[in-house]
Structure formats: C-alpha cells, structure tokens
Amino acid sequence: MTETAIAEHGIVGDLQTAALISTDGSVDWFCCPRFDSPSVFGSLLDGADGGHFHVRPAAGEYTVKQAYHPDSAVLITRFFTPTGVGEVADFMPPEDGPATGRHRIVRLVRCVRGRMRFEVEVAPRFDYGRQPHETRFTAEGILFSANGSRLALHPVREPEDEVLAEGGIVGGDARFTVSLTAGQIRGMVLESEPDGPPRELRAAEIRELFEHTVGFWRSWVAGATYHGRWREAVIRSAITLKLLTYAPTGGMVAAPTMGLPEQVGGERNWDYRYTWVRDASFSVGALLGLGLVEEARAFGMWLGDRVRERTGGPSGPLKIMYRVDGSSELKEEVLPGWSGYRGSRPVRVGNDAADQLQLDIYGEAMDSLFIGDRAGLELPLAGWSAITEVLDWVSRNWQQDEEGIWETRGGRQPFTYGRLMCWVALDRGIRLAAARGLPADVARWTAERDRIHREILERGWRPGRHAFVQHYGTDVLDSSLLRMAKAGFISATDPQWMSTLDAMKAELVTDSLVFRYDPGASPDGLRGEEGTFSLCTFTYAEALARAGRLDEAWEAFSKMLTYANHVGLYSEEIALTGEQVGNFPQAFTHLALIDAALTLDRALDERARRSARAPRPRSAKSG
Structure with a gap:
C-alpha cells in the first residue's frame, strides 16, 4: 500500500485533535486523545503498518x-x-x-x-x-x-x-x-x-450530529468581520487555525502531523504537533484582524501562563515550544519500524529543538500581548511582574549567539532576525509600560533597545549586498527579515529596505515563490535541500504591499493561491515539482495568508480611493 500524496487530504477536527482524510475516503492520520498523542491511524507515514480507516x-x-x-x-x-x-x-x-x-x-x-x-x-x-x-x-x-x-x-x-x-x-x-x-x-x-x-x-x-456540527462552524464563521476580495481563502484559513487550536488551553499546534518531509526521501522530517510561541503569537494579529477575539484571548492566557511559569531553563525564561497542555517535555525519538512518507526517514516523535535558544520568540510574544492590549484584551496586572523579568532577561542576553528562527542544527550565530525581535520585545514593553502606567526599568530597556537598533544598522546591513543579511559576518539573505518593516524597525519605503526587497527578489524568489535561505550558502547542519517556504511567500506579498509595490504584491499573492490543494489547504513547503511537502496543514502558512490578504485589501482599497479622488483630465474642445 502506497501513501497518498500530502495534498490529497482534507482535515476535520473537534478542537482537541484532528484527522486527515484522503480523496480516496481514507482516514490516514489521527492521534488520540490529543494532537500530540500517539497515532491510531498513521498510514500517511507508513502505508503498510500505520493503520487506516477507509470508506470507498x-x-x-x-x-x-x-x-x-x-x-x-x-x-x-x-x-x-x-x-x-x-x-x-x-x-x-x-x-x-x-x-x-x-x-x-x-x-x-x-x-x-x-x-x-x-x-x-x-x-x-x-x-x-x-x-x-x-x-x-x-x-x-x-x-x-x-x-x-x-x-x-x-x-x-x-x-x-x-x-x-x-x-x-x-x-x-x-x-x-x-x-x-x-x-x-x-x-x-x-x-x-x-x-x-x-x-x-x-x-x-x-x-442531528451533522446539523449540530455545521451550525457550530457557521455560527463561529459569522463572527469574522472580513468581507474582502479573498473571502473563501481567508475564511478557510481561519477555520484551519481554529481546527489547530487545542480548546482546553488555547494553545495552537504548528500542524497536526509529524514526520512529513521537507524533501521527499530526505531527513528533514520534524514533529510539528506542538505549540510554538512564535507561530501562535503571530496568530493573534491575524485572528484579531478578522474580528475573532476569543481565540486571541485564549492564546493570550496560554502565553501568560508560560511567562509566569518561566520554565525555559538554561536557554532563557521561555522554551520555543510546548505541548498543548503547556508541559515542556518533548524528547525526540525515532520510530525505527516506520518506512516514512515515500521512504522519508527517520520518522521522528518529539522535537529536540525545544531546548534551542531562539531569541526571536520574545519579540513575537511581546508583540502579540501588545496587539491584544490595544484591541482591548488587557493584560492582567498579576502577570506584569513576570513580563518585566522576561524583558530584563532580554535586555541582558540579546547579544548571545543563537540557533535562529529556522531551528537549524549547524551551530549558533548572531542572527539578525533574533536581534530584530529582541528590539521588538523591548520596544513593546516600553510602550505597554507607558500606556498603562506600569512599573518597569524603562531607562534600561530603552538604552538596550536603541543599542540593538544601532547594531543591526551597523552589522546586519551589508553595503556590498545592498541588503540586510541573515547574521553578522555573512552575505547570506534570509526571508525571515521580510518582517522588518511590519515590526516597525524601518520604514516600508526606506531605500535600504527597498534594496533589501530587490536583493531577496533576485536570489530567494522564483516565480513569486520564496525560499527561506540558501542552505548551500548557509550550512544548517542537515543533508539535502528544501522547497520554497509557503509562509515566506505570503509574507513577501505582504511586504511588497507595505512598500507600495501593489501590482507585484497582487501578482505574488494570486500565484500563491494557485498552490493551495483542492480544499484550500497548504502544507509547509512547495517542492520543485509544485507538490506540497512538509507538515500539513501548517498554521504558519494560513495565518500568513490572512495577514497578506488583510494588508493587500487595505492597500488596494486605498489606491482605488485615491484614484477616485484624483481630478480627471479635461477633454480638449473641438473647434
């Protein structure tokens, strides 16, 4: 029995776990009782011995x-x-x-x-x-x-x-x-x-169960305020994010699957059934942008619990990921008997990257809390002291080398994106303290925030490349930096930012699809290659829209929509052949789709309003 293609699946779920069902009527993936529990049906990773439930x-x-x-x-x-x-x-x-x-x-x-x-x-x-x-x-x-x-x-x-x-x-x-x-x-x-x-x-x-379930989802969708150009894709993405949320705690898994390869036959096969601080933090802005307040509030409570616990250990007050219940034991092991998706081995359970130092998570966490506070989801004062301890730690440790956002296993580096998000963490902390009149060592945070800004401009910028680069001491480009303007670090139309976009377009973009980085130029400690990263493609479209390059943004976004599967779902990456690879469906991709659609809609609407207001040329009189 051969595994059905990753994209040939839809997802159903009950807000505590989920099942993938193929176009051939087979339940090919189901873990029970939670997303991160052992599988009951796993033929997606082993067609002979994984188990299935088919009706056809x-x-x-x-x-x-x-x-x-x-x-x-x-x-x-x-x-x-x-x-x-x-x-x-x-x-x-x-x-x-x-x-x-x-x-x-x-x-x-x-x-x-x-x-x-x-x-x-x-x-x-x-x-x-x-x-x-x-x-x-x-x-x-x-x-x-x-x-x-x-x-x-x-x-x-x-x-x-x-x-x-x-x-x-x-x-x-x-x-x-x-x-x-x-x-x-x-x-x-x-x-x-x-x-x-x-x-x-x-x-x-x-x-009756059918009608109840349809009624639940339609009632939930009715709370979304989005009525823009891409409603079908945006609402499907919102439903997918909801399906990937563990309702008892508010934690959102990065994907409901494990072991699906970034390169078929390769070793980049990770377990994504956990809540990443980064991914789930990004979801707050996307959900609030759609008017879905309760989901953002639930994750804010989940994140607040992690901040108060401060169980990160030697790598900082927070771990980069947790189980859906907030526990932090994610020891990685290999299932030796499983063949893997189309022979992609090893099949890993757990994720050792949980113990990596990734400094960017503090910026994403603080940005989500800041966005939530501005939207009326006020921070409980009881958690502020824990937040100040975290930010004090960031102000002392932002200069450390780290593993970076992509969880590479090639050693620590002074990643520019990690520095950028430390700047965001301190900046949002300063703003929250000022807006709410909260006690904090604002003078120290401000001094360190400004030091980070100067250092990125001095060391993260490569004049010869006319671009911001992956880490100090390299000329490698990295698409994580597409968020620099959105984070407020630099103007979206600043010449340095525009030239960075141009450099990325020349090296990381292929027909609007975007690679994370060039593994050949920046060794990541793993064999093989990978496809374009779907998150980065949507983020690229959003960055172009913010920079005023609307036609480019519209084209990139529209092309990316064609890579969705038959029911509007996306995996982690797009392979050279155009097939979907990596864990599926990926929350990061769907929240990035929402962000890009919201930004592009606003920009296109504003352009239409400007065009309508512009004086029309008078026609010449004959005569």
Missing part, C-alpha cells in the same frame, strides 16, 4: 471529488461510479471545553443516485503501531482495545435493514460492506474511550 466504493472504477460543506469543517467526499453516485460526509463534533478522552469521527454515508456498495475497513494501530490490539465484533458494533485504550465503532442502521453490512474480522481489522440505494443514509461513528459498549445508531441521530 467496493469494486470497479470510480472518480472522486472532495470539498468542504460551505463555511464549515465538514468534509464531503463524492464517489462517481457506473452504477451510481455516493458520498461520505466526515466530521468530528466539537469538544469545545475541558480536555476529554472522548472523540468521535462521524462518517455519514449516503447514496445520491442509483445504487452503491461501499467497502469499509477499520485497521487501527495503537501507539504508532507499537501496541497490539484485540477486536470484538458484535451484533451492535465493533470494539477495539489495546493497553487500556478503546475504540468503539457504532454502526448506523434502520429497523428495516435486513442485511446492511456483511463482513468480519481479518487479522484484528474490521472489514465489511454496506449496500445502499438512492436516498438511503447510513454510516458509522468511531468513538474513543466510549462510556459503554458499541450500539446501533439511527440515521436521524447522525443527521
């Missing part, structure tokens, strides 16, 4: 189309066969509350026209396939159990069904078929940690 036509040729139910996280997969048309509606009823072990994948199966015979196979592999399981097939359903974990499959049947399903257990996996005629609705619910044995459900019950 039982025999013959068929074609498939997949789309989301409008303004929702309900995924519809439609199968077209010579004998009829059928569909599977996949969703997970939201668990928007305290952490629970109960999660439900609902698979509503419907025959639209003619007749359809569906093939169902449920093949769980608990704990990344390391725990064998037992399977019990009863008249009321199926129960899978392994080392204290349980999954119940509840079938959907009607009293008049004489023979709805035929099948049994094969090697511990459940296999059966479901035959339907036009208008019939059946299906199944896979439930983790059920409070009782499997039981039969009626079609009315599963339809």
Whole structure:
C-alpha cells in the first residue's frame, strides 16, 4: 500500500485533535486523545503498518471529488461510479471545553443516485503501531482495545435493514460492506474511550450530529468581520487555525502531523504537533484582524501562563515550544519500524529543538500581548511582574549567539532576525509600560533597545549586498527579515529596505515563490535541500504591499493561491515539482495568508480611493 500524496487530504477536527482524510475516503492520520498523542491511524507515514480507516466504493472504477460543506469543517467526499453516485460526509463534533478522552469521527454515508456498495475497513494501530490490539465484533458494533485504550465503532442502521453490512474480522481489522440505494443514509461513528459498549445508531441521530456540527462552524464563521476580495481563502484559513487550536488551553499546534518531509526521501522530517510561541503569537494579529477575539484571548492566557511559569531553563525564561497542555517535555525519538512518507526517514516523535535558544520568540510574544492590549484584551496586572523579568532577561542576553528562527542544527550565530525581535520585545514593553502606567526599568530597556537598533544598522546591513543579511559576518539573505518593516524597525519605503526587497527578489524568489535561505550558502547542519517556504511567500506579498509595490504584491499573492490543494489547504513547503511537502496543514502558512490578504485589501482599497479622488483630465474642445 502506497501513501497518498500530502495534498490529497482534507482535515476535520473537534478542537482537541484532528484527522486527515484522503480523496480516496481514507482516514490516514489521527492521534488520540490529543494532537500530540500517539497515532491510531498513521498510514500517511507508513502505508503498510500505520493503520487506516477507509470508506470507498467496493469494486470497479470510480472518480472522486472532495470539498468542504460551505463555511464549515465538514468534509464531503463524492464517489462517481457506473452504477451510481455516493458520498461520505466526515466530521468530528466539537469538544469545545475541558480536555476529554472522548472523540468521535462521524462518517455519514449516503447514496445520491442509483445504487452503491461501499467497502469499509477499520485497521487501527495503537501507539504508532507499537501496541497490539484485540477486536470484538458484535451484533451492535465493533470494539477495539489495546493497553487500556478503546475504540468503539457504532454502526448506523434502520429497523428495516435486513442485511446492511456483511463482513468480519481479518487479522484484528474490521472489514465489511454496506449496500445502499438512492436516498438511503447510513454510516458509522468511531468513538474513543466510549462510556459503554458499541450500539446501533439511527440515521436521524447522525443527521442531528451533522446539523449540530455545521451550525457550530457557521455560527463561529459569522463572527469574522472580513468581507474582502479573498473571502473563501481567508475564511478557510481561519477555520484551519481554529481546527489547530487545542480548546482546553488555547494553545495552537504548528500542524497536526509529524514526520512529513521537507524533501521527499530526505531527513528533514520534524514533529510539528506542538505549540510554538512564535507561530501562535503571530496568530493573534491575524485572528484579531478578522474580528475573532476569543481565540486571541485564549492564546493570550496560554502565553501568560508560560511567562509566569518561566520554565525555559538554561536557554532563557521561555522554551520555543510546548505541548498543548503547556508541559515542556518533548524528547525526540525515532520510530525505527516506520518506512516514512515515500521512504522519508527517520520518522521522528518529539522535537529536540525545544531546548534551542531562539531569541526571536520574545519579540513575537511581546508583540502579540501588545496587539491584544490595544484591541482591548488587557493584560492582567498579576502577570506584569513576570513580563518585566522576561524583558530584563532580554535586555541582558540579546547579544548571545543563537540557533535562529529556522531551528537549524549547524551551530549558533548572531542572527539578525533574533536581534530584530529582541528590539521588538523591548520596544513593546516600553510602550505597554507607558500606556498603562506600569512599573518597569524603562531607562534600561530603552538604552538596550536603541543599542540593538544601532547594531543591526551597523552589522546586519551589508553595503556590498545592498541588503540586510541573515547574521553578522555573512552575505547570506534570509526571508525571515521580510518582517522588518511590519515590526516597525524601518520604514516600508526606506531605500535600504527597498534594496533589501530587490536583493531577496533576485536570489530567494522564483516565480513569486520564496525560499527561506540558501542552505548551500548557509550550512544548517542537515543533508539535502528544501522547497520554497509557503509562509515566506505570503509574507513577501505582504511586504511588497507595505512598500507600495501593489501590482507585484497582487501578482505574488494570486500565484500563491494557485498552490493551495483542492480544499484550500497548504502544507509547509512547495517542492520543485509544485507538490506540497512538509507538515500539513501548517498554521504558519494560513495565518500568513490572512495577514497578506488583510494588508493587500487595505492597500488596494486605498489606491482605488485615491484614484477616485484624483481630478480627471479635461477633454480638449473641438473647434
């Protein structure tokens, strides 16, 4: 069995975990009970031994189309066969509350026209396939159990069904078929940690779950204030960010997957199922820009807890990433038995980069708190003393060499972006203290902030390159610096900034797609290459818009939209072939899409207003 392409998936979730479902009707990735828990279905990383749950036509040729139910996280997969048309509606009823072990994948199966015979196979592999399981097939359903974990499959049947399903257990996996005629609705619910044995459900019950889930998402989307040019892409990105948020704490995972390669066959295969301070901090501005206040507030509380705990250890008061519950143990290990996506090994669980020193996180964290405060999400005064301790630490340590934003494993350097975001941290702290009349060592923060600014201009700028560079002592360009103008460090139309954009366009941009940096020119301690970074492409479009280069920005943004998959989702990178690679879907990319759309919309609207106000030339009189 071969792995389905990364982009051939949609995502459903319940705000505590998520499942990826392929265009062939297979649940190829599902971790339970949380995003960062071991997988139950993992065929995305090992087609033979990872486990899957598929529902598809039982025999013959068929074609498939997949789309989301409008303004929702309900995924519809439609199968077209010579004998009829059928569909599977996949969703997970939201668990928007305290952490629970109960999660439900609902698979509503419907025959639209003619007749359809569906093939169902449920093949769980608990704990990344390391725990064998037992399977019990009863008249009321199926129960899978392994080392204290349980999954119940509840079938959907009607009293008049004489023979709805035929099948049994094969090697511990459940296999059966479901035959339907036009208008019939059946299906199944896979439930983790059920409070009782499997039981039969009626079609009315599963339809009620469908309506409830659609209603939840449409009610949530109605709170978004965006009505710009790219509503469909922006709202899909917002829904995706919501799906990647762990509701009990407000932490947002970078992606729901692990081990998907940045280069197929390579070793750049990381576990992204954690909350990065950086990524989640960026989400605050994007969500507030859409009017989605509660999500921004929830993350602010999560971040506030991390600041107050100050459990970062030797690398500073904060770690760069945490588990969704805020714990910080992310020890990296390898799953030796898994083949990896299309042979991309090793398959890693955990992430040793958690212990790296990355100074930029302090700027992103403080900027999110500053933005939130300006939007009315006031900081609790009880947390201010912890914030001042963090900023005091930044003022003493910003000159350290570090690993940098891209988590390279080639040794520490004086990265310009890290210095830039230390400047942001102190700048936002100074502004907050002044705006709220809060006690702080403002004189020291101001002195260090200004020192950073002078140093970046002196050492981060390369006159021969006419650009700001990746770190002191190199001529390498780095697209992380695309945020310099947005951060307020430099004017978006300053000549030095414009020439930096030109240098990046010449070296890091290929047909509007943007590389993070050139690994050949800046060794990062890893073998192989990588594709263009989707986050950077959207950030590039936003930077162009801020610089007044609107036609370039519009073109870059429009081209990038064509690289979305069939349901509007993005992975981490775009390979040379145009395929999506890296973990999927990536929160960073979707929040950058939102930021770019908001900025470009405003700039285009302002240009249209200026054009409308401009005096029109008078036509010459004949005569």
